[in-house]
Structure formats: C-alpha cells, structure tokens
C-alpha cells in the first residue's frame with residue numbers, strides 16, 4: 133500500500149503540447165483516458181508547432197512552474213534553417229536524460245523475445261550541439277562536443293536508474309576506437325561512476341557491434357547508456373525489434389523538469405495518411421503517461437492505466453496498422469477505457 | 474574497372490594483408506580455397522609492423538601502401554585498433570592514404586541458413602574518407618572535448634555517383650540516402666543536396682531519403698523496404714553492422730572498398746574478433762606452469778610426449794568463420810572480371826552453408842575454420 137502524505141491527492145497541473153501531425157490525436161487519447169480514470173491532474177494546453185522559430189517563453193514558463201509536461205511530436209523541417217523545437221525544449225529546460233523503455237508486450241508477436249531494454253541517452257550535447265559552419269565553399273564542419281560534466285551526470289543517472297529499478301547491468305555504447313578523445317571521455321566517466329555501484333554489472337560495446345547484437349541477441353541487454361546520437365539509433369533499433377515506435381514509452385528528464393513523449397521517434401509526427409484516417413497508435417504515449425503518473429507519485433493510477441493498455445494489446449482485437457490491425461486511434465482508446473478497472 | 478589480362482604464365486598480382494586477431498586464420502582459408510580453385514592470383518603478402526612508420530604515421534609501412542597502389546587490387550583481413558588511445562586506426566590509414574572513398578557492403582540472406590529475417594537483399598554504400606572519421610579531435614579546456622565531422626561536396630558527390638552507378642550496373646531499382654539532416658542541417662544537409670543532384674542524372678532509378686533513426690527502426694521491422702542505401706561514414710558503419718545482424722552476423726558479410734584510380738581493396742566487415750582469435754598456446758601458459766614445465770622437463774616430455782609438442786606447435790584457435798573474407802575475395806574476383814572463378818567459389822561457400830553439415834560456431838555449428846574451409850574446397 134502506498135501511504136500518501138496529506139494533500140497528495142490534490143490535482144496537479146501538467147503542461148500539454150499536442151504538437152504536429154499525429155500529436156493531437158494521441159495526446160487527445162491520453163486526455164480521454166485520464167478523464168475516464170478521474171486522474172488527479174489537469175492539463176494546461178499550448179499550441180506550438182515545429183515550424184516556429186523557437187519555443188514561446190510562456191510555454192517554458194508553464195513547464196518550469198508545473199515541472200511536468202506531456203507532448204506530441206513537433207515536426208522538424210529537414211535541412212531548412214529551422215532548429216528542432218524538440219531539441220530546443222530539451223536544451224532550454226536542461227532535460228539531460230532521455231529514457232526509452234523497449235520491451236515485448238505480451239500478446240504482440242515480434243521476431244524477438246525477452247526484450248526489455250532501457251536506453252538512457254545524453255540529451256544536451258554531442259552531435260546535437262548545433263555548432264556547424266561552412267569552412268570554405270563545399271566544405272562543412274559540425275562539432276561534436278563531449279564534456280566531462282554531462283557525461284558524468286548521464287552515467288550517474290543511468291546507474292541510479294538501474295539501482296532504483298532493480299536492473300542488473302549497465303552497458304555503455306561508444307565509438308572510442310575512432311573518436312578517441314570524445315567518446316573516450318564519455319567512457320572514462322562511465323567507468324568512474326560504475327565503480328560506485330558494485331552491485332550493478334558494467335560493460336562497454338562499440339555502437340556498430342551493438343546494433344548487430346541488438347538484432348541478433350537483444351535479450352543480453354538491460355540498461356544502456358549512450359551519448360546523444362548513438363542513443364537515438366540504439367533506441368529506435370530496440371524499439372523496432374520489440375514492436376515499433378508506436379508502442380514504446382519514454383520521456384526526457386532533468387534535475388527539475390520532465391517531459392513525457394513517445395519514447396523513440398518522438399519527433400516523428402507520422403504521415404498525411406495516418407493523420408487523415410486518424411489511425412495513429414496511441415499506445416506509446418499512453419504508456420508514457422503511465423510513466424508520468426508514476427513520476428507524479430500516483431502509482432496506482434499508473435498501474436491501472438498500464439494494465440488496461442496491456443489487456444487491450446493481449447486481447448488483440450483493437451490494434452492499429454503498425455501492429456498489424458486496422459483500428460483507429462479512437463477505437464484503441466475506447467478499448468483501453470473499457471478495460472480500466 | 475580496368476581490363477586485367479591473365480594467362481597461365483602471367484598471374485595477377487594482388488596484395489594480401491592477413492591482419493590481426495582472426496585475420497591470419499581466415500586469410501589462410503582464402504589462400505587455400507584459391508589454390509584449390511586454381512585462381513590465377515599471386516598474393517603479395519604484407520604484415521602490419523610493430524613500429525610506427527613515420528611516412529604513414531601508422532604501423533602500416535609505406536611499402537605496403539605502395540604494393541596496393543601498384544597492384545590496384547588487394548584483400549585485407551581485420552586490423553585491430555586500441556580503444557580510446559594509441560595510434561591512428563590502421564583501417565583509417567588505408568582508407569585515407571589510398572583514397573578508398575566508397576565501401577560497398579552487400580547483405581543478403583543465405584539460402585538454407587535460417588534467421589529471424591528472410592529475404593534480406595540490401596547493399597549499403599558508405600562514404601569512407603571523412604565525416605565523423607576525420608580524426609580531428611582536441612581538448613578545448615579540461616573536461617571539454619570536441620570532435621569534428623567534416624562533409625565535403627567533392628566526397629559526397631563521388632560516393633553518390635558511385636551508388637547510382639552501382640545501382641544501375643547491378644539492375645537495382647532504388648537508392649535511399651540515409652541522413653540526419655534534421656539535426657545536422659549543414660553537414661548532412663550538404664550530403665543530401667549532393668545526392669539529390671546526382672539522382673537527377675539517373676531518372677530511371679527511384680530516389681528516396683530516410684532519417685537514420687527511422688531507417689534503423691524500419692530495417693529491423695521490414696528490411697525488404699530498402700534496396701541500395703548510401704550514407705555518410707559513421708551511419709554506414711552502424712547500418713551495415715545492423716544489416717549483418719539481420720542475416721546471421723559479422724561472420725558472413727563481405728565488403729569492397731573502391732578507391733580513386735580504380736583501386737579495389739576487399740575486406741570483411743568484421744573486426745579482429747579478439748575474443749575468438751587463436752593465440753600461440755605458449756602465451757596461455759602462466760609463469761607457474763612454465764616453471765614447473767621447465768623444472769620437470771624430462772618427465773613432462775615423457776608423460777605428455779608428442780601430445781604436448783602437437784599442442785605447442787598448433788597456433789590456431791580455429792573458431793572464426795572465414796565466410797566474410799571469402800565472400801570479399803569473391804567480390805575482388807568479380808572486380809577483376811574473373812567471373813567464372815568468382816561464381817565457382819561463391820557457390821561452393823553457399824552450398825556448404827546451405828547443406829549445414831559443416832558450419833562454424835557463430836552459425837550454430839561445430840566445425841573449425843579448417844574443417845569448414847576443407848568442406849568448401851570439396852564443394853568447388
């Protein structure tokens with residue numbers, strides 16, 4: 133039994149960013165389910181879109197105040213002058229850890245079994261530094277920045293996560309044979325932190341070998357800690373083998389704030405057809421919301437939501453196209469609501 | 474490709490780097506199969522030194538590089554690179570010094586060897602000279618390091634050109650560019666732009682673009698979505714290994730490096746696999762054992778007799794799968810337009826694996842490198 137402090141039942145404000153593409157569709161599914169559960173939270177909604185120059189100050193203010201945010205994807209124009217708002221948000225709020233949980237859902241057949249991987253990715257530097265310039269015409273440079281400070285804090289977060297969640301092993305992913313200094317510094321930091329957690333096994337793997345192992349023996353991985361770009365790739369690969377980005381939950385967390393979104397491919401807002409037919413898969417964001425409920429210390433609401441989603445998947449009657457079904461977002465949402473205890 | 478002529482008296486000279494780790498074991502396997510198949514190739518063997526050659530700033534000597542430049546064709550085993558410190562990567566030295574700008578890595582399901590993915594038939598083409606592998610890194614202040622990724626128009630155009638040329642020459646339908654231009658707008662943006670320019674010259678080939686994270690996801694969900702993939706250096710490294718995983722691991726995937734002036738250097742995608750590489754048995758003996766052996770040498774000899782002598786002179790661990798290097802040598806033969814020999818050897822390899830009687834441990838079999846090689850020779 134969870135013994136709350138007096139006043140813990142007071143409704144909590146949560147910033148809501150429906151976002152672009154399928155974002156409004158799947159965030160709406162979460163709103164419906166929260167309402168059906170009478171979850172003790174209410175949303176402060178902000179319409180922002182990927183083609184904006186930057187995240188409006190009032191949105192940042194709202195998240196700073198509420199500390200928790202739920203968001204759909206924000207579309208990033210490819211190669212076109214605008215910086216990714218998804219990245220901006222992470223940097224502004226110093227959400228330095230991205231977490232994606234990739235696991236097999238009972239009843240959902242995939243090519244692999246026993247996948248249960250948590251990818252913890254550094255979220256603020258590395259290849260995403262945004263420092264790029266043209267040296268001379270036809271020659272461009274991009275800076276990958278790795279700092280001891282950021283490497284250490286992500287390593288600490290990964291080990292702490294493993295420790296608090298009874299995970300047994302942390303694997304650091306790198307390419308230090310080529311980027312000897314940059315990834316070398318990342319590794320060095322992980323090794324140092326590892327010595328403080330003797331009960332957790334630590335190992336290292338080169339990113340290319342890692343992707344190969346992921347598609348052949350994913351069950352060997354537990355918690356993975358990575359610099360920015362590798363984490364993006366590892367998380368998407370792991371998501372793919374466990375059923376696709378449409379079902380994997382996750383979010384971004386810093387010392388003070390947390391933003392919950394679809395775990396992998398958070399910036400993927402789906403295609404036109406998916407939007408028109410209203411057939412985006414709401415499962416990933418619903419499971420992310422369960423993580424959010426836990427983060428807000430409403431563990432039993434989290435359990436109820438998660439149980440209902442898992443029942444719907446297990447039953448297999450209502451599934452969207454990415455899971456081999458034909459259901460619409462609304463049909464899956466209704467099924468989840470009907471399965472709530 | 475250029476024309477190579479060969480007669481019985483005039484074999485083609487090709488450079489061979491056996492390399493490190495499992496390299497010598499699998500290179501031996503190639504030599505044996507070539508001998509058995511009577512391939513008209515004369516190997517010029519070069520070994521990695523144990524001292525830095527100042528002319529190359531690497532353990533590879535200038536003479537080794539010259540050998541490839543002259544022969545224009547070669548086969549290399551894996552060369553190990555220490556992690557996080559030490560000398561310049563040997564692979565990098567080769568790629569840079571010989572300007573091996575495109576790395577072609579075919580990846581297809583092997584008939585008869587079942588994995589979770591069937592019908593994989595992909596070609597990854599990787600830019601090989603720049604990008605994240607520029608080797609330009611420095612410490613800005615303590616605890617802050619920078620690593621430069623360089624993308625140039627020249628290198629991007631030539632790899633794109635090669636990819637489309639390859640697609641056309643091999644009857645492929647689609648070329649997909651893999652990038653991360655939503656984040657690295659200028660560098661990957663330039664790469665994309667170059668690919669688009671080249672694509673316009675090949676209207677008969679379908680052109681697509683995919684963001685690398687989404688590409689990873691789609692590859693593991695349905696590899697049949699792709700055909701030929703072209704990408705910057707690091708992505709190529711990662712994606713090609715991932716693809717290798719789809720079909721059964723690194724023991725199987727070959728590659729061919731294409732360089733300026735018609736140079737072709739074939740190599741396996743995998744590394745030196747130190748975990749399974751054979752060691753001279755003496756290096757496994759602890760000082761205590763050695764001391765005991767020395768002290769009681771007479772008795773030891775009589776007790777263990779010939780058995781020990783046999784063990785001490787047997788240097789191979791014999792676990793490695795030589796298929797990747799063998800298939801690489803097949804690409805090399807194709808490049809030399811020795812199509813009959815290429816076909817003969819490739820069939821022997823595929824048939825041996827399909828038959829399933831002789832397979833190495835990575836494919837779930839029990840055969841040693843030598844037994845597997847012998848089986849291939851029998852299938853020629």
Ligand SMILES: Nc1ncnc2c1ncn2[C@@H]1O[C@H](COP(=O)(O)OP(=O)(O)OP(=O)(O)O)[C@@H](O)[C@H]1O
Nearest residue numbers: 376377378394400401402403406412413414453454
């Ligand atoms: N909830 C979701 N969130 C983000 N992306 C999703 C979600 N559901 C599906 N997707 C992705 O969106 C993309 C489009 O999905 P879908 O499979 O419906 O389209 P498609 O493959 O283009 O369809 P078709 O084969 O009919 O043309 C895919 O990459 C899919 O994985």
Ligand SMILES: Nc1ncnc2c1ncn2[C@@H]1O[C@H](COP(=O)(O)OP(=O)(O)OP(=O)(O)O)[C@@H](O)[C@H]1O
Nearest residue numbers: 552553554723724743744745746748749793794835
């Ligand atoms: N030819 C092969 N046969 C069997 N297993 C192999 C072969 N090549 C690679 N492997 C396995 O694949 C994994 C990764 O190998 P790889 O050679 O890339 O290792 P590595 O540690 O990256 O080496 P390097 O430092 O030379 O890059 C290892 O477990 C290795 O045993």
Ligand SMILES: [Mg+2]
Nearest residue numbers: 340710714742
């Ligand atoms: Mg590699």
Ligand SMILES: [Mg+2]
Nearest residue numbers: 338743744745
């Ligand atoms: Mg390697």
